[in-house]
Amino acid sequence: MKLQELLVQEKIERGILSFPQIEHDIIIDPVAVNHFxxxxxxxxxxxxxxxxxxxxxxxxxxxxxxxxxxxxxxxxxxxxxxxxxxxxxxxxxxxxxxxxxxxxxxxxxxxxxxxxxxxxxxxxxxxxxxxxxxxxxxxYKQGLAYRKNMSTNTDVISKFIEAIRH
Incomplete structure (x- = not known):
């Protein structure tokens, strides 16, 4: 699935992507975009x-x-x-x-x-x-996807989650 590949290749930083998660180097957080x-x-x-x-x-x-x-x-x-x-x-x-x-x-x-x-x-x-x-x-459930190596950047991710929820 192309967007997951682009995320791993660092061509995009985050996105709302569909499960199933194919790429191992990313996280798709279903809680971030509940009900999507x-x-x-x-x-x-x-x-x-x-x-x-x-x-x-x-x-x-x-x-x-x-x-x-x-x-x-x-x-x-x-x-x-x-x-x-x-x-x-x-x-x-x-x-x-x-x-x-x-x-x-x-x-x-x-x-x-x-x-x-x-x-x-x-x-x-x-x-x-x-x-x-x-x-x-x-x-098909969707979630907020980002690279695993970005998971330490929780401040930016939290702000992004809040922005898409409202």
Whole structure:
């Protein structure tokens, strides 16, 4: 996940990042940004066979083209990992960092995508259905992330936490 890498490389100093924590040289403090999380949703065009479902499991995605976020994102990594586990990784036909491009591609590519539910209100594309995914990894908590070698700089970190809470 790209932002965790950038943190380790000292290209950014801190950020609000999603779990799971991949990099060993950072700390992601969930308490710092309590209640920050997002949930995974399947996004499909209104005419798609899955569009009438109230919820889906990852297994339900078998046989459909998938447009996925890249591995820079927790959901992109999740999508590809679960596709491999279920034996349909060849269904990922497009990978991109821009969620709007993924949404615009759904009709053109006869595809589905997995995005945070919280993006639904920001979607520039109409006639899409956002369906909750029931999976062990469908809720992503976030926390304040910083390098372990910065943990002694508690004053700055505490001020940052207070600023984002208010």
């Amino acid at each position: 999380s997002y949930s995974a949703c399947l996004v499909v065009p209104k005419e798609h066979p899955l569009a009438n479902r109230e919820k889906v499991t990852f297994k339900d995605l078998q046989g459909f083209n998938i447009a996925s976020l890249s591995d820079h994102f927790a959901l992109g990594e999740f999508t590809k990992k679960r596709c491999r586990e279920f034996g349909f990784s060849n269904q990922v036909i497009l990978t991109h960092d821009d969620f709007e491009i993924l949404l615009h591609s759904l009709d053109k590519l006869d595809a589905i995508t997995i995005l945070p539910r919280e993006l639904e209100d920001l979607s520039p594309v109409e006639d899409l259905v956002w369906i909750p995914i029931h999976d062990v990894n469908s809720l």
